[in-house]
Amino acid sequence: MVTINEVAVEAGVSPSTVSRVFSRPEVVNSVTRQRVTEVADRLGYTPNRIARSLAIGKSGNLGLIVPDIANPFFAHLIKAVQVEARQAGLALFIAETDEHRLDEYPLVKAMAKQVDGLVLASPRMSDSQIRELVEIAPIVLINRKLRGVQSVLIPSADGMRQAVDHLAALGHDGCVYLAGPRNSWTNLQRRSAIRGACRRHAMSYTEMGPFEPRFESGVRAADPLIAAGATAVIAYDDVIALGVISRLSEREVRVGREMSVIGVDDSPLAAIACPPLTTVRVPAAKAGAVAVRLLLDLLAGRDANGGLPTELPTDLIVRSTTAPAPAAR
């Protein structure tokens, strides 16, 4: 491995000069700079980021923790974070908790030591654990609210309300909510928004779950749904909704006829599904991008947004899985 010193002797300058050429080129004489870069190229020298990190006390890395990489919502979130981080010249560490609440904390803690900042997407760990992490590295939360910690929130209350209004307008006199992970902030938000809207419309509210956000959860949920005589269901997310639809079709209940189904996320899946899924659009990519920008502000000492949570809006996208209630037809 070729170091700064070898370049220095070869170019007939001191190590400091070589260092400057790579960190603050403008302060070194252009002809010296020229010579140094030329030698560096010839020797194939490139700075050792780790040594650099140790010296300046910053890693140039960001960390991102998500529950499930393959879930389309998080996949798009990751993508946006990656793009934004790169734009800022930062590399991205990524880790998945796989919805395993227990491993989450040690995992994140280990990562926190080697990054300049951390984005936690829908973390399941306790408030106090998050507080401890904040001591180690600047943190931005996505879909989790905690006093004194910067966050970007997608409350989805608007979208859920729109969803229930939509159902009410179609004449449904009740709806069931297929709940997501028990401790998820997002789930709590959705649940209470739906419940509130149902009350306002004098619709009955039933809850099933909790379900992990997987396709299989949805297929598992479908039969109880039929048994309960439901006519309308809102799932925690698109993935679950799609599972429901799949099983419903197998059971020969026509979705968008006998049963109305609404998902959340508007992942690409939703538009492709059959029938196309009515869903609440959630700005995943936007959330990721905003989170990174907040983190960057934090790192730069700009006090981002006055420490207030940034809230992103949601909206109902009506497609073909919702229809008038059978009784109302």
Place this chain on the structure above:
Amino acid sequence: MVTINEVAVEAGVSPSTVSRVFSRPEVVNSVTRQRVTEVADRLGYTPNRIARSLAIGKSGNLGLIVPDIANPFFAHLIKAVQVEARQAGLALFIAETDEHRLDEYPLVKAMAKQVDGLVLASPRMSDSQIRELVEIAPIVLINRKLRGVQSVLIPSADGMRQAVDHLAALGHDGCVYLAGPRNSWTNLQRRSAIRGACRRHAMSYTEMGPFEPRFESGVRAADPLIAAGATAVIAYDDVIALGVISRLSEREVRVGREMSVIGVDDSPLAAIACPPLTTVRVPAAKAGAVAVRLLLDLLAGRDANGGLPTELPTDLIVRSTTAPAPAAR
């Protein structure tokens, strides 16, 4: 930040002892160890991984480069790599090239310096660039073949042959291939397998493209397909296939009747689609897991698999988008 030295003085031992307690606990007297860990806890000390990396010359990190994080194929690949890396106690850097061939090399090179090994998934860069990277860090390639570089390959020839056989059995007298990215090894494999199989069946072979693996590419491809009077089409991947189906439905050509469509990947999308997509199953997760294991072997000096490429099999999954040729009915 509390360092090893502060712990040392507080515990009345030398820094080396503290260091040992954290790296090779078994070599230090259990009572000293006890005292040190206790002090460390009290002071909230945790080792600085960056300093450690510099000292031992290894980072404990793996890097993964993918063209598109949100593509389900890569999403599942990433997930498997992440799981496998974590199991080995390694953190994972991830970067996306977004199918931008130009940025790819510098990006990867920067990452190569701070990881112990690299997995390149479907890289688009040139052979010589890859060769240069191999000088910097151990590398395992996925779906790219290069003499002297370890790789895991999914040639998909079997699957494509099965796909064409299937079409032939349904009475189609030709098929069109919606090609993927021009320089992609995978695309070349698929193309030649399809072409070969068509020749064997005396079927006509037509190619359109290249297309980036996106839904929109597929919708764009559909009209020319109709115009060309095609009865059967094999898309580079599921995502494109789904786009085709979507546009075909809009144009009111019934998929699985007038037109047969086959995808590749068997992403979750395929089963959910409408109608369910006939597709060639590609073991994305398996590929990721195997790649990490090969990399680990490389790092350990075990010469993995004799340096031979590991090949993973593919198989046709027949669902509902393929049907007898209209003429043959």
Place this chain on the structure above:
DNA sequence: ATGAAAGCGCTAACAT
């Protein structure tokens, strides 16, 4: 504009 020297936090011979 450049150089000398100290140090970032940890590890690894080598001694004891």
Place this chain on the structure above:
DNA sequence: ATGTTAGCGCTTTCAT
């Protein structure tokens, strides 16, 4: 079993 010492490769005062 533990301490001493000398780095790992880079940055950064402080001089010049």
